[in-house]
Amino acid sequence: MTGTATPTPAADRLFSRPAAVASCVGFVLIGMLQSLYGPSIPGLRHEFGLSPAAAGLGLSLHFTGGVAGVLAFNAIHSRISNRALLAWGHGLMAVGSAGFALAPDWPSALAAAFLCGLGFGGIDYGLNQLFSVGFGGRSTAMLNVLNAHFGIGAVLGPAVVARLGPDAYPYAFGACAVLAAVLVFAGSSGVRTRVSDGPPAGTGRGGPGLSRVLVGFLALYILNVAVEASVGGWEPTHLETVGYSATVAASATSVYWLMMTAGRFVVVPITMRYSPERILAVCAAGMTVCLLLALVKGVAPVAYAGVGLFIAPVFPTGLSWLNRALPQAERAGAWVIAASNVGGVAAPPLLGVGIEASGIHAVPWLLTALSGASLLATLRLIRLTRRSAS
Template sequence: MSSEPTRTATAAAFAFFVLLGGVTAALGAALPVLRAEYGLAAGEGGSLIACYSFGGFTAIALCGLFAHRLPGPLVLRLSVVLFAAGCVGMGLADTWPVLVTAGAVTGLGYGGAVLHLNVAFAQRFDGVLMLNFLNAAFGAGTITGPLAVGWMPTITPAFPVIGVLALLCLPAGQAAPRHAPPPPSRHHLPAGLLAPFTLMVLLYAGLETGVGAWQATHLISQGLPPDTAVHWVSAFWAALALGRIVIPLVTRTQPLHRVVVYCLAAATAALAVATIPPLTPYAYTAAGLCLAPVIPVAVAWLTGRTPAAPQATAFLFAASMAGSTTLPLLVGILATPPTPALPIPLALTTIGAAALAAALATAHRHASPTPGFRR
């Protein structure tokens, strides 16, 4: 383990993750306002979210391919600048294509920063507690971003402000190790190691995003007022943020693979309970609490199994992007009219069960021998 980053770099990383979470969640919440502002028809505008996600996926793939050629601090600073430039571009965009292009640039910065900061915190801090705090900062942003959208008559003027704030987070670049890792040899990235982790994370990411995307629709179908449903969605994201702080503290002595399995099992059970109308909103919140530590723990679990941590982790975050993009769409196909095949909570429970099965298979083959929740 390399030396820990400075307090300034650590604080800047936390602040930048709040901005990343805020923008990521706000883009979806702001679509109705953006449709009106840019003259789009109802149901249009998904291209902004798609291009933002594609930018993140592209950055993660490129970072995975070229991590051994570029030092981490340089890549992190470039990611911050891209994110800031994209936010300013979205704020100044006068046409929809320009806004979508700026969103893709923002996504490039998002993907590079998420990958490198997660890897840096997994490698440079002992255990995964700080890694969970980092992701809790992202969760705090996902709560405040949609709330800010609700408070503002239009969201575009806020994007340049976010861009300026992002530039103040440039010291986060020092959180990454100074020297690029050596080029990985073939045996550093065995398919037998990567495949089960990749599948597990793909299913998990689709589950988390699917709950966030479809929870309000399900609650409204049960008769809850829309504003109440939105508050329960915020409670889900708040539970995710809280869980990334609390669960590591109460599972300090457990091996990493066991924490992932237990959390996915509990989340799947909570989603099954969401089929019972009086308990639905509480069950979704409980699922968020249980899902909270899975991604950061999976990152730490994998980085402890291979010397090629940046490349291997790139696969995880690429899988996360793929799952977040495709599986919520599948839930929509399965659970919405005119021919719904499964109710929303059952569709989500099915994905949770698949993620749990993947975690059990991964734990069977690649168990983590030591507890991982230290400082």
């Protein structure tokens, strides 16, 4: 379960150093784009005369496009090169961002948000998929570095809107369009078509075991993203209910997201010594303990920050484990990335139903149940992958 990763020869890497840097910039970009819609709502309402619900459709269309982009680029990846996949993804984001910034009416803006989401999904899928195989023994570490840059962008986006003002949202989206256009060329040059190494030895052989393992990964991702989105959505409400001020509650939620970014950098050296499945088991256990501690008012903000730290490595590290466990299941990463969106979209409102029945004070208990299920799914996956490898 432990081991030291060996360096990958440059000839066997999918990415040159400049291409790896450009890929990280691409993840800063998609993090910024996703985080711009919410802070821009006041400006959108003023510009187009929208209700709050109507203004929120921009992000919904972006996410809808994201799921469609993941599935569409997965479907055509075998017929186009890695460079073409990344160039098309960045190109769609460039056109969509520019269209949203310049839209003359709200239907046009929504169409542009969907188009931007298509590119977003392509880059999210493409870079996660390629990084999971493109750096040999360092792929798990590099996946965490890549996804940490998404968090950097997600923090920068609201800061930019706060600095410019919500009415200046076209400038923020316009800047993203320019960066995406630059990445059409800079983000795809230096990316190889394929890596010379074959799939790792000692992995599954297909058949019924393959389907059980894939279903296990789908469940793991749905549950983890459900916890991630639900903590971000309900933490401030819970903290205010137990007696914290709105300012403290909002600040604690920001710290939660910052810890998710920091955690992906912190885990990088750990991935060089321990297997992905051991890391994920520890993360699931840590999340569950922290959510139980959130029941204690005096430590609740710190406990939620701990959840952010433990949940941070799950998404990227799980992709590395998936690729090793199911190398014969082509594009399995696309299915788990798409499925993870189900958890992010469905969990917060479903949790709201439970809160209506049990009260706001039950938030940590409900989240603990989700996290506990994630821990059980992780342990079950460890047994399944060991069995399929034997």
